[in-house]
Amino acid sequence: MATGRTHRTATRSRGIPEATVARLPLYLRALTALSERSVPTVSSEELAAAAGVNSAKLRKDFSYLGSYGTRGVGYDVEYLVYQISRELGLTQDWPVVIVGIGNLGAALANYGGFASRGFRVAALIDADPAMAGKPVAGIPVQHTDELEKIIDDNGVSIGVIATPAGAAQQVCERLVAAGVTSILNFAPTVLSVPDGVDVRKVDLSIELQILAFHEQRKAGEEAEAQAVAEATKDSGKGPDGDVPAVMPA
Amino acid sequence: MATGRTHRTATRSRGIPEATVARLPLYLRALTALSERSVPTVSSEELAAAAGVNSAKLRKDFSYLGSYGTRGVGYDVEYLVYQISRELGLTQDWPVVIVGIGNLGAALANYGGFASRGFRVAALIDADPAMAGKPVAGIPVQHTDELEKIIDDNGVSIGVIATPAGAAQQVCERLVAAGVTSILNFAPTVLSVPDGVDVRKVDLSIELQILAFHEQRKAGEEAEAQAVAEATKDSGKGPDGDVPAVMPA
DNA sequence: ATGTCTTTGTGAACGCGTGCACAAAGATGG
């Protein structure tokens, strides 16, 4: 979240590092799967494999929460599920509004992963009057005019923005003014928000571009000389395809 | 296990830090906006503000690419757009397949951000025979049986998985076997892939859970004493509000 | 009870990323 201001206050929060917080949901998911298979206990090694992380990292992560394991045995699955859920605040109900019911907004509204983890879609909001009243995922879409009232009535503190980029900042400001303090932004824009408001960004285009970078590098390692020759038509920059160390000024 | 370290050959890549690569698309977007407004040059300070990052960080990021700025002036917008595009591999065409045309898959297919950045949706693939032939975003959906042929015919190296969690690993293996080496995974599962294959994950549920954590903490800072008193009914846990260190099992 | 075996919890080292602060580079004006 490079968006707004410093989240320094958030980092220091409670001794739990941000990186650890980001992994807790991962552990929780793996643990829930184990729980459904009625597995009573699990070792750090096994759980780490299921979550796709290093076992030492997992143990250190858990150590921030407390000593919930038993040496020689492992972790009690049910107990750990509860502890992590509580730590993440999932034992309470989080009403969420989704603003912008296009393709993506509709997909989010239909996404089952929300309801199963303490999140409840309190309302769907769209600026298009033609959408108003139309049910999406069983919930009637409401017009943007109602935004403030909806937030207030439902005590919503988490908002999801799935509008076009042009509308995102304005929607963001209205959400914040109405009392929302956490925003999940799918619009390809940098949102600026006041201190105390958390913004997380999900950007499909950026993820693909990062993949493309690595993909290009992989391809370049094979047919490298060819690519360099191709790029040499440049101004004074010359071939930079692979020269790793020094760069010509 | 001697040195069970099979991953991270990618990190060292070309001297460009991973964190920098992740920001390049951000800069590129800001630069493109400037380009459309016909702004000829931009200083690191201005561009950093537009991208929502620190200006020193931006300059350091660019320094990994080369010396593309002019002291006392700033950066030439067009030139920088080109350089970053090239660095990210966006000057070439990347055919992409999307597997799993549910709500999310359809949203992705309709997402304009792909086409505008060198990505081309080569095919939509779904396991449901009823979907076959049905056009989504103007592209007819094809059945999973065709997967290998599609990948091969189009030279696809990037795949997007938008299937249910249960199908993701299997789809992943087929994609990889067919020649895909970069995967963007929207299914809430940990994919295991052979070395040399890059996976990036986008998980809506996890993002929300991270927000919930911060939101809970924010709420807890106000009515903290009350929450602690409430939680004291626990086993041996006692007040967890701020005692991070020792802890009886 | 005692020894062995398994697995946790963590101290310490290391590497990466960030931000400061400044010298070098170049533009601009006289």
Added chain:
DNA sequence: CCATCTTTGTGCACGCGTTCACAAAGACAT
């Protein structure tokens, strides 16, 4: 041509996150 002013490029220090490696803790068998 020289002085001044702007802005880049980067050396350096610091803090966070990751990983190793091992002692402590407990289960379990004898």
